[in-house]
Amino acid sequence: MGDTEVVISGGGPAGCAVAAALSDLGWSVLLLDAGVDRHKQLAGELLHPPGVRDLRALGFGDVVDGWAAHPVKGFAVRFHAPERTLVLPYGRGVTGLSLEHAALTLPLLESVSRRRGVTLHTRARVTAVEHNCERGVRLRYSHAGTEHTVHARLLVAADGRASPVRRMLGIAEHHQRLSTMLGVTVDSACLTHPEHGHQFVGGAVHALAYTIQPGVARVMVDLPLGSTAQTLKEQPELLLALPSRLREAVLQALEQRPAVRMASNDDWLAETVWMGSAVLVGDAAACCHPLTASGMASCFHDARALQESLDRYPDHVARALEHYAHARRPAQRTRVALASALYSAFARQDEGMHALRMGLLHYWEHSPGGARASMALLSSEEPRMRVMAREYLRVVAHAFAAMLSSNGTGGSLRSAAPLLRSAGPPLRGTMASAVEQMGSWLHRRVRRPVYTLARAGWASPRRAFASNR
Ligand SMILES: Cc1cc2nc3c(=O)[nH]c(=O)nc-3n(C[C@H](O)[C@H](O)[C@H](O)COP(=O)(O)OP(=O)(O)OC[C@H]3O[C@@H](n4cnc5c(N)ncnc54)[C@H](O)[C@@H]3O)c2cc1C
Secondary structure, three states, rough: EEEEEEEOOOOOOOHEEEHHHHHHHHOOEEEEOOOOOOOOOOOOEEEOHHHHHHHHHHHHEEEEEEOOEEEEEEEEEEEEOEEEEEEEEEOOOOOOEEEEEEEHHHHHHHOOOOOOOOOEEEEEEEEEEEEEEOOOOEEEEEOOEEEEEEEEEEEEOOOOOOHHHHOOOOEEEEEOOOOOOEEEEHHHHHOOOOOOEEEEEOOOOOOEEEEEEEEEEEEEEEEOOOOOOHHHHHHHHHHHOOOHHHHHHHHHHOOOOHHOOOEEEEEEEEEOOOOOOOEEEEOOOOOOOOHHHOHHHHHHHHHHHHHHHHHHHOOOHHHHHHHHHHHHHHHHHHHHHHHHHHHHHOOOOOOHHHHHHHHHHHHHHOOOHHHHHHHHOOOOOOOOHHHHHHHHHHHHHHHEEEEEEEEHHHHHHHHHHHHHHHHHHHHHHHHHHHHHHHHHHHHHHHHHHHHHHHHOOOHHHHHHHHOOO
């Protein structure tokens, strides 16, 4: 039986980032990757500025500088009817990057394998978690045709959204398949805003596009579950929200079958992100619809949160994991709620969501600050749920303003009912989460100092806490 301080299952963006983070802390790391073929995968290719920053902070600056990446300045959102394009910029002076998925991820794996204390086994798969408690884990993995057993202080599940290790640990999950993503590459000259990620909203289907290498753009079309390339060939009118040149390029690309990539879009949320001495990071912890392109930034954020937590409690893994769970929760909840709310607003065809889309258009057109605030939420730069709740309220208010200006009062009142029916539940959910987030912030603010004082013999936590109520 071998021993190491940490085993990481999965050498994707999350696994690489965690391996770097823990090797920085001086931990010995065994990184096991089953070896998905990233050249065939349809997955992350646009990295928002917080993700770029976190990668640099994790010591991947040389990798980032070595990428032949395309700079991204924000999103260009093209509405279908009325036909209008609005730019949502990142904050001043910051840029994101976009590049082909394999070109982005493989150099991270290569680079981390050279870090001090990291042993990488490719084509290695965790097959069983035999024991997991607060004192450590024992697990089995297969590599080069042989089964191995290893004992570690910590097991990190970075094995993607369908995470086999999450299941081995018995952690409950919520899973919903949302849609099918079809991806092709086209000439990047077809894009109207080459320095922005494109969102095509309000048509029969939602689509995304961005440059991934010089002269080449990825286009991803969000289709109903079970669709194939044939679906789009038979119903080219689904692409009417795309400018005609881009639409033609996508239809042509469908003829080159090997160039078509497919993926499913899923919500996949773990009930808890740690158990005993095991912890979930990246998609294994939470995965949502990719329209905000925030998945990889979230992986790198998780890695830094775990690093900070283990640095704070180096001798107490369970306490560190609890701290990690708290630290990542606000940003994750906002990201997942935002992806869900935006996917409905961008893609759903009902009257209420049409009104909400008009609210978004009106808001971004009339408020440059609003456009920036929305982009900050989209890029995970802004993690606070109360900011999302505030922005959602503003969009609903602008939806009413848009109705008033187009219908007059009588028509507006009639159109208000579907808007309230569609926007009400996500708005209530967001507000409730915002209140909960503020409550837990207050709780930490009040409880932590009280316990610190109590430990120092200054106060009884219960008495002091009661007097604060
Ligand atoms: C269509 C689509 C488009 C997307 N676009 C974007 C985007 O533009 N920007 C963005 O930020 N995000 C995007 N994402 C999300 C992004 O791809 C993911 O968030 C990111 O890849 C998650 O990284 P990960 O390391 O958690 O998991 P993965 O990338 O899934 O890696 C998991 C790894 O675990 C390995 N593994 C699996 N099982 C085992 C096992 N038992 N033992 C050992 N290893 C194992 C696999 O081989 C794999 O290498 C997109 C996703 C999709 C589906």
